[in-house]
Amino acid sequence: MWSKFDRNGGLFIAAALGFFFIGGLITTVEPPLLDKSWATPLAGLKDYATLAKSGDTGAQQIMQGRSIYVREGCWYCHTQQTRTIEADTIRSGWRDVRSPVSTPDEFVYDKPHMFGTRRVGPDLSRVGGKYDRQWHVTHFRDPRSLVPGSVMPPFPWIVNDPQELDALIAYVQSLGRAKEWRPAHDYEQ
Amino acid sequence: MSEAVMSTSGPPAAAEHEDRSSFAFIAIGALFFVVSGLVALIIAGKLQFPTLMGSVSWLTYGRMRPVHVNGMLFGWLLAADMGLCFYLVPRLCGVKLWSEKLGMATMWLWVVIVLGAVVTLLGGMNQGLEYAELPFVLDVLVTIAWVAFGLNIFMTVFTRKYQQMYVSVWYIMGAILWTAFVYITGNFAVMGTAGTSQANLNWFYVHNAVGLIFTPLGLGIAYYYIPKAAETPLYSHRLSMIGFWSLAFVYVWTGAHHMLHGPISQWLQTVAILFSVMLMIPVWTLVWNFLATMKGQWHQLRDNVPIKFMMAGTVFYLLTCFQGPMHSLRTVNAIVSKTDWIVGHAHMAVLGAFSFFAVGGAYYSIPRMLKTKLHSEKLANASFWLWLIGGLSFFVSLWIGGFLQGLQWNDPTIPFIDTVKFIQPYWAVRLIGGTLMFVGILFFAWNMLATYVNRSHAAAE
Structure with a gap:
């Protein structure tokens, strides 16, 4: 089934980006949303x-x-x-x-x-x-x-x-x- | 399973390759290799003699280090890799490069970017993020250059004569696509964040600059030149598929392993560790494939210089990618993190594995694109041994020194400065190894230049 990917350029691009975005989004966009402590300043922290x-x-x-x-x-x-x-x-x-x-x-x-x-x-x-x-x-x-x-x-x-x-x-x-x-x-x- | 012979073995119907932009990119890469190597020697010297050139602000360690790092990554390696892509992708597609004009324009833009980087970094215009030091304007130019490079490659692929895309073409297309997003995240999106969020994006970028830019480009290059230079078919098409798609899935998760034990969520550290260990799947399938391709061909290691570089690069790749998962483990990381062990590891990846692939590819391609022979096989062979011996003494001294320093840091009764005095002799060995490598770089650049200058003479013989 994988041989489709080395014949069809469009399919290849979609799969390569799809795989990338699964891990990419879960490790960059999602952590600060899930973990509020990243953006919550310590009491008394000076800006x-x-x-x-x-x-x-x-x-x-x-x-x-x-x-x-x-x-x-x-x-x-x-x-x-x-x-x-x-x-x-x-x-x-x-x-x-x-x-x-x-x-x-x-x-x-x-x-x-x-x-x-x-x-x-x-x-x-x-x-x-x-x-x-x-x-x-x-x-x-x-x-x-x-x-x-x-x-x-x-x-x-x-x-x-x-x-x-x-x-x-x-x-x-x-x-x-x-x-x-x-x-x-x-x-x- | 040796069903997949590279499709270039057929006669390329109408393709008469010009290779102008390919050659020019490799040439500027070699030039920046020399310059970045010289800067490397100076900053390594500063660790022995801290006041060396130290009273001038723009020659100080903190200004020159990013020139060295950016110069090696973008000035040398990425330029050389782009040049090699311009050579091999048209050949694998059975057509000419889509646009030599665009290729040359991209090359000149790249020269402007690198010169701009040297001036801004020495001037202290530093954004404060590793690998993303360059100011906004240069980031935009890099993006434009990358789009131009990607357009050229993709248009070449879309107009190809051979329907099946050889594995090198996947890796190069993957690199172009992923790099676009990795670079934008690491140089533009990152500027809108702060603190731990910013560090996370920064490490996503730094890790994937190596993992999704230099790794797939380097591997695509090696997948082309190993069978080509050894004149033997690739061992397994199926293994190369497993390697590619597992790399596409696994690599991107691992950025947070640069922050182990640091101020970042534990669960994210654990995710990064798990995926770092899984990286062994793409690495080992690929190395297996490369080594099995050489089965029955090992005698070529004796005097086939490009193959020497490719095989030494493969071994360095295996080693560096075994270290990576190992120092992602928390217990090992507690010793080696922030030490020179990591510096040795990073140099083995970029200067060992990927530079070896690029240099091997250049030694193979340059004479062919100029339709001549290499100026000196002896000089090329000498550069190999200088790099191998210099590189090994460089890497090994930093591993030993870094590991022992890490153990000393974990004993807080030892004052910090004593651990600095301890590692200094190891830095001296690194400086000697680096000097050998620099001589190798000079031999390489000289050989390329002489091949170019003597091309018509040699062809007439």
Whole structure:
């Protein structure tokens, strides 16, 4: 019966697209309809894009920092997801407190998403507040002065531009802070 | 079951193939292969010497990496694949390519797209989505180019002299149809979403860019050149049908396996795992078919260069497609995900399997379309061994290094930076392997160029 498909072009096209659309629709269109949690923001999650449009300067700075993070391809080497793997929750944790795993409701406003695929450097999903401003300034100027053995490039054109530097640091400090989980006194701003 | 001999064995009634656009596409592919290979060496070097060319924004790792990835995928491999399709589809249909003019126009549009991509990516115009970095304007141009390519192929198929469509033609038609939807989803629809929904569409696209663009094009090419170059009939038409239709059904479900353990629904992860394992059906039937076609012909591996490439590509394909289902399993994924194991896997698919098929096809076709002989069989053979040895040291070093680094990540008492220092020697081996492959690329490009330049001289002999 299959031999029909290699003689009749129209039948072939219909079958090839039919097979494709079964899986295609079930795995792309249907999941967000079925799983409302993908689009339901966590209580208190800030929509920085909307806030920035309404004139919030802090949000504008974070959005600018985010665009720098996208522009420089930081996301090729840093993931932003604490996976459902025990070691991830410890590595993303703070001192002796384990980090909660990343859930879709924390990323509802992330556009483009920055989950990433490769960890040349460490995951950044909970990095916000772990290091102070001066640490980040030094680190962006010369990563190896703080982390010997690091392979991160220096970013002099950002460090030498005060506006970009402040924006990028503001963005990094905002990461992973929607969930309240760190001990009250162990938190650097 | 060797009933299906390729229909080209009959005399093609009136078809005198021009092959202009076929040649031009392979030529620009070879050129971008050299350029993307050079960028690859630079970014691999940056992992050894992080300050290498590091004070200039547009030469930094994060800007050059997408140039390398997009350059290899779209500049080299897709261009070469399109060129080979323009060669083999008319021959399988017994007619000329529908429009050489349209083919040449598509090729020039492709050059514009690739140059535009280099400028925008180095300039930091990055949309932030893997494989979909290019700005909207270039996405539109890619879509136009793809429609032009598809129109040319489909019109050639619709005007064919031979009623039965050989399996290569199915794979190529399938690739054109699926790619249209995969590309639109991954570059246009994806921009209207955010967060996990966007990641899901992004991974649907990334996975199917390999699975439903490069896989069917590469396999269609291999299905043509293996029997052609070995001058032997395909083992089984029925197996090729099982392979094709199971691929058409199974591949598209698996995108979410890139997000295992991540912030995405568990049930979708499980669906992706199930279908990833099922991928072994199309892969193993195809590999069985290729290997059985070579039965009694294995002596040709000694000095038939295109066959060497095709068979090494087949083995790489089997390996990479065995890895895929294996690291979709949750326990394995917990170790290898986000490590260089995956990078080794991805390079074996694109640079191992599919580039080997494309290069083998080019070595076979270029002399025939120019009605001459290859400039140097020796140089071609040398490029094969450089790629095989360089590729294996590249892939294997990343697997070992990546797997061990993944084990170290799962022991949180080991500081992250120690795992970076640990893997650096493996990166050095990768750089050496990559350098060997780059020399192979230079040999390949030089051989193609010399064949072209000497064509009239050699034909006169």
